[in-house]
Amino acid sequence: MAWTNPLTWETEQVVSASDLNTHLRDNLKYLKGRALAQFDATGLRPAVSAISSSGNPPLGPELDTDLTNHVAYRLKFDDTRVERAYGLFAAPADLVGGVSVIWRIYWKTSETSGNCRWGMAMKAVAHDEAWESAALGASEGATGAATSSGGDLIRTDLTLTSPGIAANDLVIVRIQRDVDHSDDMLTGDAELVFLQGEVG
Numbered sequence: 554m555a556w557t558n559p560l561t562w563e564t565e566q567v568v569s570a571s572d573l574n575t576h577l578r579d580n581l582k583y584l585k586g587r588a589l590a591q592f593d594a595t596g597l598r599p600a601v602s603a604i605s606s607s608g609n610p611p612l613g614p615e616l617d618t619d620l621t622n623h624v625a626y627r628l629k630f631d632d633t634r635v636e637r638a639y640g641l642f643a644a645p646a647d648l649v650g651g652v653s654v655i656w657r658i659y660w661k662t663s664e665t666s667g668n669c670r671w672g673m674a675m676k677a678v679a680h681d682e683a684w685e686s687a688a689l690g691a692s693e694g695a696t697g698a699a700t701s702s703g704g705d706l707i708r709t710d711l712t713l714t715s716p717g718i719a720a721n722d723l724v725i726v727r728i729q730r731d732v733d734h735s736d737d738m739l740t741g742d743a744e745l746v747f748l749q750g751e752v753g
Contacts, residue, residue, distance in 0.1 A: 557575050582752060589752060591749045598639050599614055599638050600636070601613055613638055616628055626746075632730075640748070641723065652753060657748070658697070662743055667698070671696070671728065673711050673727065687725065695709050696709070
Protein backbone atom coordinates (compact mmCIF):
# COMPACT_ATOMS: atom_id res chain seq x y z
CA MET A 554 0.00 0.00 0.00
CA ALA A 555 1.49 3.32 -1.06
CA TRP A 556 1.55 6.59 0.88
CA THR A 557 -0.74 9.36 -0.45
CA ASN A 558 0.05 12.98 0.39
CA PRO A 559 -3.00 14.13 2.42
CA LEU A 560 -5.27 16.77 1.00
CA THR A 561 -5.44 20.23 2.56
CA TRP A 562 -9.12 20.52 3.42
CA GLU A 563 -11.02 23.74 2.80
CA THR A 564 -14.06 25.22 4.51
CA GLU A 565 -17.35 23.68 3.27
CA GLN A 566 -15.52 21.15 1.14
CA VAL A 567 -17.56 17.97 0.65
CA VAL A 568 -15.58 14.97 1.89
CA SER A 569 -16.39 11.66 0.22
CA ALA A 570 -15.92 8.13 1.49
CA SER A 571 -13.21 7.72 -1.14
CA ASP A 572 -11.35 10.76 0.24
CA LEU A 573 -11.43 9.39 3.79
CA ASN A 574 -10.40 5.90 2.67
CA THR A 575 -7.44 7.20 0.67
CA HIS A 576 -6.18 10.00 2.87
CA LEU A 577 -7.01 8.65 6.32
CA ARG A 578 -7.61 4.89 6.42
CA ASP A 579 -4.96 3.83 3.89
CA ASN A 580 -2.35 6.25 5.19
CA LEU A 581 -2.85 5.00 8.76
CA LYS A 582 -2.34 1.44 7.51
CA TYR A 583 0.81 2.57 5.71
CA LEU A 584 2.20 4.26 8.82
CA LYS A 585 1.28 1.59 11.34
CA GLY A 586 1.63 -1.52 9.20
CA ARG A 587 -0.66 -4.49 9.47
CA ALA A 588 0.27 -8.06 10.24
CA LEU A 589 -1.33 -10.50 7.80
CA ALA A 590 0.17 -13.72 9.07
CA GLN A 591 2.64 -14.98 11.65
CA PHE A 592 4.28 -18.39 11.88
CA ASP A 593 6.68 -19.77 14.44
CA ALA A 594 8.77 -22.71 13.25
CA THR A 595 6.07 -25.21 14.25
CA GLY A 596 3.44 -23.33 12.21
CA LEU A 597 5.25 -23.96 8.91
CA ARG A 598 5.12 -27.33 7.20
CA PRO A 599 8.33 -28.71 5.70
CA ALA A 600 7.97 -30.00 2.15
CA VAL A 601 8.25 -33.77 1.80
CA SER A 602 9.16 -35.58 -1.40
CA ALA A 603 7.57 -38.82 -2.50
CA ILE A 604 9.58 -41.59 -0.87
CA SER A 605 10.65 -44.06 -3.53
CA SER A 606 12.51 -47.34 -3.35
CA SER A 607 15.75 -45.38 -3.55
CA GLY A 608 14.84 -43.55 -0.33
CA ASN A 609 14.61 -39.96 -1.56
CA PRO A 610 15.13 -37.57 1.36
CA PRO A 611 12.51 -35.01 2.39
CA LEU A 612 12.76 -31.62 0.72
CA GLY A 613 12.05 -29.72 3.93
CA PRO A 614 14.18 -28.48 6.82
CA GLU A 615 14.51 -30.34 10.12
CA LEU A 616 12.46 -29.07 13.09
CA ASP A 617 14.53 -28.82 16.26
CA THR A 618 15.10 -26.86 19.47
CA ASP A 619 18.28 -26.28 21.47
CA LEU A 620 17.52 -23.37 23.80
CA THR A 621 18.61 -23.14 27.43
CA ASN A 622 16.36 -20.59 29.13
CA HIS A 623 13.16 -20.62 27.06
CA VAL A 624 11.31 -22.86 24.61
CA ALA A 625 11.20 -22.06 20.91
CA TYR A 626 11.65 -24.20 17.84
CA ARG A 627 13.65 -23.64 14.65
CA LEU A 628 13.61 -25.01 11.14
CA LYS A 629 17.17 -25.88 10.13
CA PHE A 630 17.73 -25.05 6.45
CA ASP A 631 20.72 -27.00 5.14
CA ASP A 632 23.62 -25.49 3.16
CA THR A 633 23.84 -28.28 0.57
CA ARG A 634 20.36 -28.37 -1.00
CA VAL A 635 17.29 -26.17 -1.46
CA GLU A 636 14.80 -26.91 1.34
CA ARG A 637 11.27 -25.50 1.54
CA ALA A 638 8.53 -24.95 4.12
CA TYR A 639 4.93 -23.85 3.58
CA GLY A 640 2.35 -21.83 5.49
CA LEU A 641 -1.31 -21.04 4.96
CA PHE A 642 -3.43 -18.05 6.02
CA ALA A 643 -6.70 -16.32 5.10
CA ALA A 644 -6.58 -12.69 3.96
CA PRO A 645 -8.72 -10.29 6.05
CA ALA A 646 -12.17 -9.37 4.78
CA ASP A 647 -11.25 -5.67 4.59
CA LEU A 648 -7.92 -6.12 2.82
CA VAL A 649 -7.34 -3.60 0.04
CA GLY A 650 -6.37 -5.44 -3.15
CA GLY A 651 -3.07 -4.87 -4.93
CA VAL A 652 -0.99 -4.51 -1.77
CA SER A 653 2.60 -5.62 -1.42
CA VAL A 654 3.62 -7.84 1.49
CA ILE A 655 6.75 -7.43 3.59
CA TRP A 656 7.96 -10.70 5.08
CA ARG A 657 10.15 -10.40 8.16
CA ILE A 658 12.33 -13.49 8.47
CA TYR A 659 13.75 -14.04 11.97
CA TRP A 660 16.57 -16.55 11.96
CA LYS A 661 19.88 -17.48 13.52
CA THR A 662 23.00 -19.48 12.82
CA SER A 663 25.90 -20.83 14.85
CA GLU A 664 28.26 -19.48 12.17
CA THR A 665 30.00 -16.13 12.69
CA SER A 666 30.28 -15.04 9.06
CA GLY A 667 28.63 -15.55 5.69
CA ASN A 668 25.38 -14.57 4.00
CA CYS A 669 22.15 -16.55 3.74
CA ARG A 670 19.88 -16.08 0.73
CA TRP A 671 16.17 -16.51 1.49
CA GLY A 672 13.51 -16.94 -1.19
CA MET A 673 9.75 -16.55 -0.87
CA ALA A 674 6.71 -17.03 -3.07
CA MET A 675 2.95 -16.78 -2.56
CA LYS A 676 -0.29 -17.86 -4.21
CA ALA A 677 -3.72 -16.45 -3.39
CA VAL A 678 -6.70 -18.71 -4.13
CA ALA A 679 -10.19 -17.20 -4.16
CA HIS A 680 -13.59 -18.86 -3.81
CA ASP A 681 -14.37 -20.99 -6.88
CA GLU A 682 -10.72 -21.11 -8.04
CA ALA A 683 -8.66 -24.26 -8.48
CA TRP A 684 -7.05 -25.38 -5.23
CA GLU A 685 -5.26 -28.67 -5.82
CA SER A 686 -3.46 -27.44 -8.96
CA ALA A 687 -2.65 -23.95 -7.60
CA ALA A 688 0.92 -22.96 -8.57
CA LEU A 689 2.87 -20.37 -6.60
CA GLY A 690 4.00 -17.10 -8.14
CA ALA A 691 7.56 -16.07 -8.88
CA SER A 692 10.01 -16.32 -6.00
CA GLU A 693 11.68 -13.16 -4.69
CA GLY A 694 14.88 -13.18 -2.67
CA ALA A 695 16.69 -11.29 0.07
CA THR A 696 20.06 -11.79 1.70
CA GLY A 697 20.94 -11.56 5.39
CA ALA A 698 24.33 -11.75 7.08
CA ALA A 699 25.47 -13.77 10.07
CA THR A 700 26.64 -11.77 13.07
CA SER A 701 30.13 -11.96 14.53
CA SER A 702 28.82 -13.87 17.56
CA GLY A 703 27.04 -17.07 16.58
CA GLY A 704 23.51 -17.66 17.85
CA ASP A 705 22.27 -14.06 17.62
CA LEU A 706 18.79 -13.39 16.31
CA ILE A 707 18.92 -11.94 12.78
CA ARG A 708 16.06 -10.28 10.87
CA THR A 709 15.97 -10.21 7.09
CA ASP A 710 13.15 -8.35 5.32
CA LEU A 711 11.83 -9.48 1.95
CA THR A 712 9.12 -7.68 -0.06
CA LEU A 713 6.78 -9.43 -2.48
CA THR A 714 5.42 -6.66 -4.72
CA SER A 715 1.70 -6.94 -5.51
CA PRO A 716 1.41 -10.74 -5.15
CA GLY A 717 -2.27 -10.62 -6.11
CA ILE A 718 -3.97 -11.03 -2.72
CA ALA A 719 -7.59 -9.95 -2.33
CA ALA A 720 -9.96 -9.93 0.63
CA ASN A 721 -10.88 -13.41 1.94
CA ASP A 722 -8.40 -15.25 -0.29
CA LEU A 723 -6.70 -18.33 1.11
CA VAL A 724 -2.99 -17.70 0.69
CA ILE A 725 -0.19 -20.24 0.33
CA VAL A 726 3.29 -19.08 1.41
CA ARG A 727 6.57 -20.80 0.61
CA ILE A 728 9.93 -19.98 2.16
CA GLN A 729 13.20 -21.58 1.13
CA ARG A 730 16.92 -21.16 1.44
CA ASP A 731 18.40 -20.50 -2.00
CA VAL A 732 21.68 -22.32 -1.47
CA ASP A 733 22.41 -22.34 -5.21
CA HIS A 734 22.35 -18.53 -5.37
CA SER A 735 25.73 -16.79 -5.58
CA ASP A 736 24.82 -14.62 -2.55
CA ASP A 737 24.43 -17.64 -0.25
CA MET A 738 27.86 -18.21 1.27
CA LEU A 739 26.82 -19.34 4.75
CA THR A 740 28.39 -22.62 5.82
CA GLY A 741 26.08 -24.71 7.99
CA ASP A 742 22.41 -24.38 8.84
CA ALA A 743 20.30 -21.23 8.67
CA GLU A 744 17.76 -21.70 11.47
CA LEU A 745 14.36 -20.09 10.89
CA VAL A 746 12.69 -19.08 14.17
CA PHE A 747 9.75 -16.89 13.13
CA LEU A 748 8.11 -15.48 10.01
CA GLN A 749 5.78 -12.48 9.85
CA GLY A 750 3.96 -11.05 6.84
CA GLU A 751 2.80 -7.44 6.94
CA VAL A 752 0.98 -5.15 4.52
CA GLY A 753 3.57 -3.11 2.64
